Amino acid sequence: MATNNNEKLPKIGMLYLDHVLRFFDKSNFRGWPDKIETVIYHWKNDKERFIREVKRKKIDILIGNIPATAYETFREIARALPEVEFIPSMDTQFSNKSKENVTRFAWKYDIPIPKTYVFYDKKKAEKFIAETEFPKIIKKSYGPSNYGGYFVHKVDSKQEAHNLLAQKKYHPAYFQDFVPMSADVRVMLIGHKPVCAFWRRPPEGEWLTNTSQGGSMDYMDVPKELLDLAVQVSKAANAEYWACDIAVGEDGQYRILECATAFAAFPYIRDWIGQYLMWKFSNGRFAKPNIPLYNWEELGKMDASVLRTLRYITFGKYTPSYDGAYFLDKKVRQTEEGQFYLHELDKMYPILTTIDRTTEEWASEKWNFQDNYGKSIRKVHVKSNPPKEAVQEVIAEDKTEEMLEQTETITNNKKQKPLLSKKKMRKILTSVEGISKKKSKKILKKFSLLDLEETLDNSPKTLVDELPWFKKKMLKQLKSIWDDFKEKLEKKD
Numbered sequence: 369m370a371t372n373n374n375e376k377l378p379k380i381g382m383l384y385l386d387h388v389l390r391f392f393d394k395s396n397f398r399g400w401p402d403k404i405e406t407v408i409y410h411w412k413n414d415k416e417r418f419i420r421e422v423k424r425k426k427i428d429i430l431i432g433n434i435p436a437t438a439y440e441t442f443r444e445i446a447r448a449l450p451e452v453e454f455i456p457s458m459d460t461q462f463s464n465k466s467k468e469n470v471t472r473f474a475w476k477y478d479i480p481i482p483k484t485y486v487f488y489d490k491k492k493a494e495k496f497i498a499e500t501e502f503p504k505i506i507k508k509s510y511g512p513s514n515y516g517g518y519f520v521h522k523v524d525s526k527q528e529a530h531n532l533l534a535q536k537k538y539h540p541a542y543f544q545d546f547v548p549m550s551a552d553v554r555v556m557l558i559g560h561k562p563v564c565a566f567w568r569r570p571p572e573g574e575w576l577t578n579t580s581q582g583g584s585m586d587y588m589d590v591p592k593e594l595l596d597l598a599v600q601v602s603k604a605a606n607a608e609y610w611a612c613d614i615a616v617g618e619d620g621q622y623r624i625l626e627c628a629t630a631f632a633a634f635p636y637i638r639d640w641i642g643q644y645l646m647w648k649f650s651n652g653r654f655a656k657p658n659i660p661l662y663n664w665e666e667l668g669k670m671d672a673s674v675l676r677t678l679r680y681i682t683f684g685k686y687t688p689s690y691d692g693a694y695f696l697d698k699k700v701r702q703t704e705e706g707q708f709y710l711h712e713l714d715k716m717y718p719i720l721t722t723i724d725r726t727t728e729e730w731a732s733e734k735w736n737f738q739d740n741y742g743k744s745i746r747k748v749h750v751k752s753n754p755p756k757e758a759v760q761e762v763i764a765e766d767k768t769e770e771m772l773e774q775t776e777t778i779t780n781n782k783k784q785k786p787l788l789s790k791k792k793m794r795k796i797l798t799s800v801e802g803i804s805k806k807k808s809k810k811i812l813k814k815f816s817l818l819d820l821e822e823t824l825d826n827s828p829k830t831l832v833d834e835l836p837w838f839k840k841k842m843l844k845q846l847k848s849i850w851d852d853f854k855e856k857l858e859k860k861d
């Protein structure tokens with residue numbers, strides 16, 4: 369592949385939200401030569417300021433997962449920033465918002481799911497209950513905390529269904545046929561290639577496959593045909609990275625239960641995603657990661673505590689004579705189409721680029737049923753937003769979540785508060801030669817406290833760019849005062 373070493377790289381920004389677990393951080397983009405910006409959404413009326421900050425920082429690509437409660441706001445933000453590429457795109461993240469959205473996505477692309485019924489009209493829901501057969505599953509479609517199975521109920525009769533909805537007031541009423549299943553499989557993909565997969569089995573006599581209820585997980589022998597379904601779904605979503613939960617029914621059928629770009633993943637998987645994205649953005653300057661199919665069967669033999677700390681795993685390319693590739697060479701796989709060597713199978717799952725689109729597939733005017741048709745219920749709107757606790761990664765439930773809880777890089781869910789009061793910040797500012805009280809006020813008018821602290825930490829030059837009167841000399845002095853202050857603070861901790 370031709371390399372374009374002189375070509376200018378796009379400017380990358382990390383998209384974070386207060387109270388939300390961070391899926392990526394800069395360390396996942398190891399080797400990216402340019403500064404990576406950070407933009408933090410603070411909820412509550414922060415839309416305009418957020419847009420201004422992205423423009424000011426001249427960001428070309430904003431990377432990050434949007435939690436359900438901010439999804440509609442970010443569709444608006446993305447519209448206001450047509451030059452900025454969101455990764456994953458808002459269309460790709462459509463399924464992150466709600467179970468209803470997953471269902472609509474699956475309906476559009478003919479993706480097998482348990483038969484699903486969605487009602488915004490209470491009367492229609494009651495009529496459905498009166499006429500349908502049981503057991504059924506009832507789920508809460510939308511909510512900031514989707515803990516595995518907590519809002520998923522099995523109802524065995526009309527009366528139970530009626531009582532449950534009367535009590536829980538789920539809106540919309542979301543029903544599924546109950547699918548007897550032996551297990552489900554979580555598959556993670558990068559560039560439409562499966563990079564990790566594991567079984568989750570329910571405890572004896574239970575129907576929920578969530579391992580937090582005492583079920584088990586293992587990495588062995590995930591069928592090729594199940595991986596094929598995951599690839600199909602990832603392609604339909606045009607997803608740079610993706611996870612699906614696929615139910616394996618007692619009838620032998622595969623059905624999608626959940627899919628999203630937000631999921632719990634070991635740090636080395638997030639490194640791979642970073643590498644993949646650097647490859648995508650750099651026009652071949654960075655190498656495409658080589659991630660052998662079924663690598664998880666080998667890595668999965670390690671203890672979770674080891675997997676949690678491993679970083680930057682790389683594999684050699686397969687060559688028949690190359691010892692390092694032994695695990696690709698040594699096994700044969702049984703599939704419905706016959707036997708394959710692992711390296712043959714590996715070739716059937718190339719890492720692919722996603723398609724850059726400029727049109728909106730899931731425009732809110734049409735697809736935001738919740739706000740368009742759900743007017744009778746409480747609207748979860750930007751202004752009422754800030755969630756009390758950290759918003760969970762959408763399908764980050766059970767063991768996976770437990771495993772990741774101790775992962776340093778993503779547990780950055782502390783509430784972002786400024787370190788200083790306005791008064792103290794003004795004192796620092798005015799201690800710089802040439803910054804008067806009036807000028808310090810001007811600075812704090814342009815930047816919020818939090819913004820200013822972040823700017824001083826990461827991109828102090830912004831002050832010179834943004835304020836015509838701000839001299840380089842002032843910056844030097846201010847930066848040194850700020851660094852001293854931070855150093856003292858760290859010593860105190």
Ligand SMILES: Nc1ncnc2c1ncn2[C@@H]1O[C@H](COP(=O)(O)OP(=O)(O)O)[C@@H](O)[C@H]1O
Pocket residue numbers: 482505507514515516517518519520544545546547548549552575576577578613625626765
């Ligand atoms: N239609 C269904 N039939 C049978 N079991 C289901 C069905 N839908 C979900 N489940 C079980 O409930 C679990 C949780 O459902 P899921 O849709 O994944 O919601 P959550 O967001 O709570 O993880 C699944 O892992 C599966 O074990």
Ligand SMILES: [Mg+2]
Pocket residue numbers: 516517613626763765
């Ligand atoms: Mg689930």
